[in-house]
Structures are given as C-alpha cells and as structure tokens.
Amino acid sequence: MSGQILTASTGGLGVALLPNTGSTRPLFYAAAVLLLGGLVTLAISLALKSKAN
Amino acid sequence: MIRRKKLFILGLGIFLSGLLVMAPTLYYRTKDYAAANHFQTQTTIPAPQLKSSPTLVSGKPIELILDDLKLKLIVTDGVYNNLTGQWSLSTNKAHYALLSTVPNNEEGNTLIYGHYRPEVFARLKRVQPGNEAIVLTDNGYRFIYRFRSTQAVNPTDTSIFAYRGAPMLTLQTCSGAWMQNRQLYSFDLFRFEKI
Numbered sequence: 001m002s003g004q005i006l007t008a009s010t011g012g013l014g015v016a017l018l019p020n021t022g023s024t025r026p027l028f029y030a031a032a033v034l035l036l037g038g039l040v041t042l043a044i045s046l047a048l049k050s051k052a053n
Numbered sequence: 054m055i056r057r058k059k060l061f062i063l064g065l066g067i068f069l070s071g072l073l074v075m076a077p078t079l080y081y082r083t084k085d086y087a088a089a090n091h092f093q094t095q096t097t098i099p100a101p102q103l104k105s106s107p108t109l110v111s112g113k114p115i116e117l118i119l120d121d122l123k124l125k126l127i128v129t130d131g132v133y134n135n136l137t138g139q140w141s142l143s144t145n146k147a148h149y150a151l152l153s154t155v156p157n158n159e160e161g162n163t164l165i166y167g168h169y170r171p172e173v174f175a176r177l178k179r180v181q182p183g184n185e186a187i188v189l190t191d192n193g194y195r196f197i198y199r200f201r202s203t204q205a206v207n208p209t210d211t212s213i214f215a216y217r218g219a220p221m222l223t224l225q226t227c228s229g230a231w232m233q234n235r236q237l238y239s240f241d242l243f244r245f246e247k248i
Contacts, residue, residue: 015133015152015211017085018225019140019166021174022232024078031075038068045060052057 081233085138085208110245111157112190114149117165117224121184122176128188131166144168152214153223156188156196158245162216163188166225174226177238186222186240193248198222198240205234213237 114128131148132141141148147167154161165188167174180200188196198221205228213223220242228236 015214016138017140017208018206018211018213018235019131019142019148019150020085020208020227020232021142021166021225021235022169022227022229024082024232027074027078027231031071031078034067034071034074036071038064038066038071041060041064041067043064045057045064048057048060052054 077231077233081231106159109157109159110194111155112192112194112196113155114163114165114188115191116189117147118187118189119177119180119184120187121181122179124176126167126173128165131164140166142166142168144170145172147173147224154220156190156194156222156245157220158242160217160220162213163220163222164213164225165222169226169228169232174224177224177226177236178228180238185243186224188222189248194245195248196222196245197243199243201239201241203236203238205229205236208233208235210235 117126117128118124126147128147128149129143130141131150133150133152134140140150147165149155150164150166153164156163169175180203182200182202184200186198186200188198190196222240222242224238224240226236228234
C-alpha cells in the first residue's frame with residue numbers, strides 16, 4: 001500500500017458514534033435480579049400482612 | 054408485625070437499588086440509539102478517498118503489541134453500520150476502524166478499538182506516558198508509537214476522524230460505571246521500519 005493514504009473523505013462526518021466497546025449486559029442483569037428480588041420480598045411481606053389481618 | 058415491616062423495608066430497598074442501576078443503563082442505551090437514528094436520516098457515509106505521495110509508507114494493521122502491558126492482539130476490520138450506528142466488535146480481537154487513516158508516516162489518526170475485557174483492552178488503563186504500541190501491517194511494516202495522553206469523550210464525539218496532523222494512533226475502549234464514555238488513548242508515531 002506504499003504511495004497511498006486511505007482516509008475518510010469528510011473526516012468522519014456521517015459517523016454517528018464511536019465504537020461501543022463496553023458491555024452493560026452484566027449491569028442490566030444485576031439490576032433485573034435486584035428488581036425481581038425486591039418485588040418478591042415486597043410480595044411476601046404484603047402476603048404476610050394480609051394473612052395476619 | 055415488626056418482622057413484616059422489616060421485610061417490607063428490605064424489599065423496597067432492594068427494588069429501589071435495582072431501579073438505581075437499571076435507570077442509567079437504559080438511559081445511556083436509549084441516548085446512543087437516538088444519536089444513531091438522528092444521523093441515519095441526515096447523512097450517508099462517503100467512500101474512503103485515496104491520496105498519493107512518493108515518500109509515503111503505509112499498511113493495513115494486522116497485529117497490535119503493547120509489551121509494557123503484555124498485550125498482543127490480532128487486528129481485524131472494524132466496520133461501521135450506517136443503519137444502526139454500530140461498529141463490528143469481537144470479544145478477543147482488536148479492530149481497525151476502516152473509516153480512519155491507515156498507519157502511515159505522513160498524516161492522520163489511526164483508530165484501533167477493542168472491547169473492555171481483560172483479554173482485550175481493559176488493561177489499557179495501566180498504560181504510562183512513553184510506553185510503546187507497535188502496529189504490524191499486512192505489507193510487512195512495523196509502526197512504533199509512544200503513548201502521550203488519554204481522555205474520556207462522549208460517544209457522539211467523532212472529531213478524531215477529522216484529524217489531519219502528524220501521524221498518530223488512537224486506541225479506544227469504554228470507561229465509566231455504565232460504560233457510557235469512550236476512553237481514547239493517544240500515541241504519537243515514533244518510528245517505522247520494514248520487518
């Protein structure tokens with residue numbers, strides 16, 4: 001490739017984003033587990049309350 | 054009664070913690086999609102142009118070596134999808150962004166990006182000024198760059214593609230608690246040689 005430079009002619013205009021190189025999937029799953037766990041715990045406490053009443 | 058109340062408070066606490074983690078994750082994800090969609094309707098990516106020079110030496114990257122970090126990676130093509138705003142990405146290789154300049158001895162910024170994983174670019178955060186990055190090219194050249202500085206930018210900051218100064222290399226991975234930033238590591242060309 002000697003004697004040539006390969007470049008984007010408009011300097012990257014038209015490229016919306018830089019590469020997404022980080023995964024948020026573990027955080028997403030952790031949050032989902034917390035949400036579900038919280039809901040289950042809340043449901044148990046409400047069930048115990050209605051049972052007591 | 055007290056135990057039930059404690060259980061309720063615990064459940065509420067866990068649920069709110071989940072919301073605290075989930076909300077930023079969804080926010081940044083939605084923001085990126087919105088940016089990609091906004092551009093998609095406005096512009097198209099032009100084809101790369103060729104510019105010739107008699108003294109120019111250049112080549113397409115095939116391997117990246119950072120001895121100080123004990124990092125040696127195969128480099129493959131990084132392709133931009135204009136419809137989704139996403140770049141190709143693997144879990145064990147670095148990618149040369151095809152819309153950036155190829156390594157050369159005259160001008161431009163070469164972008165090589167990789168996943169924030171221990172086996173790819175997670176250890177880049179330990180790089181020190183003066184550390185060398187070696188890029189091997191498909192036509193048998195070795196371009197040696199020296200680390201200068203690092204900065205975190207917004208994913209929509211694509212100004213590195215507009216750079217037209219002295220030849221440099223940018224290595225990119227993600228940073229931030231929600232991987233919301235693009236961390237750019239800038240290296241200046243030190244020398245090049247035929248292998």
